[in-house]
Amino acid sequence: MALGAPPSLVAAAQRDALDEIRHTELCFGLARALDGRAASPGPFAEARKARTLSGSGTLAFAQLALDSLVDGALHEGVSARIIARLAKRCELPAVRAILEEIAADEGRHAADGWDVVTWCIAEGGAPVISALRGALGALSPVMNSPLPEGAKGGGWQRYGIHDHALESEEYAKARADLGARIEGPRTLAT
Numbered sequence: 397m398a399l400g401a402p403p404s405l406v407a408a409a410q411r412d413a414l415d416e417i418r419h420t421e422l423c424f425g426l427a428r429a430l431d432g433r434a435a436s437p438g439p440f441a442e443a444r445k446a447r448t449l450s451g452s453g454t455l456a457f458a459q460l461a462l463d464s465l466v467d468g469a470l471h472e473g474v475s476a477r478i479i480a481r482l483a484k485r486c487e488l489p490a491v492r493a494i495l496e497e498i499a500a501d502e503g504r505h506a507a508d509g510w511d512v513v514t515w516c517i518a519e520g521g522a523p524v525i526s527a528l529r530g531a532l533g534a535l536s537p538v539m540n541s542p543l544p545e546g547a548k549g550g551g552w553q554r555y556g557i558h559d560h561a562l563e564s565e566e567y568a569k570a571r572a573d574l575g576a577r578i579e580g581p582r583t584l585a586t
Contacts, residue, residue: 398449399456405515408508415501422494429490457520458527461513465528465578466535468509470570474539476502477566478558487554495556510577528578532571539567 397406420437428434449456476499483495517524541563546552550559 461516473506
């Protein structure tokens with residue numbers, strides 16, 4: 397909103413945030429159904445690190461584009477890919493249904509992230525594209541999320557919990573796809 401984003405992008409961001417709250421509720425409900433223990437989210441320390449955009453137009457568009465590329469298009473895209481694959485492997489129908497719902501939402505969130513990136517490119521031009529290219533080159537070549545010991549070898553995939561091999565495979569694909577999109581003729585023409 398601070399940069400004058402179209403109402404459709406602002407509405408999509410709000411819808412995506414509400415989806416994330418619903419995902420949390422679904423997952424805590426599922427955990428409660430599996431182990432009988434009632435738990436809820438604790439403090440989210442990362443929220444304290446929230447930053448604001450630079451006052452400069454071009455720099456602000458570049459910052460927003462980078463955040464949307466990494467947190468939106470890439471991370472939400474990786475999440476959608478992993479969860480969709482887990483849903484196909486899941487042996488528990490109730491868990492599978494939740495995974496399918498979350499995977500669809502995460503895929504939409506990734507698309508919304510890309511929509512923000514393309515809007516930032518349209519508004520900020522070549523400097524934003526340069527920043528995106530630089531960010532792609534600086535991204536870690538691997539993703540290695542902390543996982544419970546039992547999940548690391550793939551033994552929990554049937555319950556909807558990924559392992560490092562699946563995560564690495566889908567991260568590499570998503571990263572390559574974004575690289576192709578940033579370098580593609582449509583991006584540069586935007």
